Amino acid sequence: MSPDQLLANRWFARQPAALRSAIAGTGRVIALAPGQWVYGEGDDATGLVMVLDGWLRLEAAVGARTVLVGVARAGGAFGQSQRRGGGPRIVTARAGPASRVVTVSDAALERIGAALPAMWQAVSELVYAQLDASVHGLAQMLALPPRARIAARLMLFADDGIVPLAQSDLAELCGVSRKVANAHLAALEAAGAIARGYGRIRLLDPGLLGRIRDAD
Secondary structure, eight states, X not given: OOGGGGTTSHHHHTSOXXXXXXXXXXXXXXXXXXTOEEEOTTOSOOEEEEEEESEEEXXXXXXXXXXXXXXXXXXXXXXXXXXXXXXXXXXXXXXXXXXXXXXXXXXXXXXXXXXXXHHHHHHHHHHHHHHHHHHHHHHHHHHSOHHHHHHHHHHHHOBTTEEOOOHHHHHHHHTSOHHHHHHHHHHHHHTTSEEEETTEEEESOHHHHHHHHHHO
16 A cells, blocks of 8 residues: 555654555555454464554453453554564454554564664554553543543543544443443533533533543
8 A cells, every 4th residue: 555545644654754665565454344353362463553444442351351441543553563572462452333454464564674673663662652551541540530530531532522432432441330431421511521422422622621630
């Protein structure tokens, strides 16, 4: 595919032109049906994933349960390389709605890295960004009360003012029951901060959400 088709991806767009060309030349475009897996937790076949459109659910097993721990939206990238000191896949990635992704395998990363060593710096930057997001997400879970936590997640996952999540998904991401999440969402809606719809939430007043996040 042409590098221009991937410029909406924030991580990809930051890379040097030669690296962008090499990544685009080896990337594989996959169209996903709703719920279709990209890979499973524990898989040995690692590499990078860039989301072209739609969004992916990132899930982890906790005992017999599978828990939603994150969302990868269009324009996002994630992954790691087991060949360069990493381990197997940490989460399961699967489509929320119908989506398209570009995957770059570990073998492709090795080939690119042999010619362009900057590939490994780019992978390290991506892994660091994932670690940063995980640490700050955990800090919010530990430090914020439920309504502030919900406000923070709404602001984080909004794209053009729309959070493409069902209320049950948001509840899971915030570590609360659906009943508790619905009560807080109703209060936020009554305050004029959001408007709820089927499978999505519209942000009406991000400033108010920010104040709720920071005040509690």
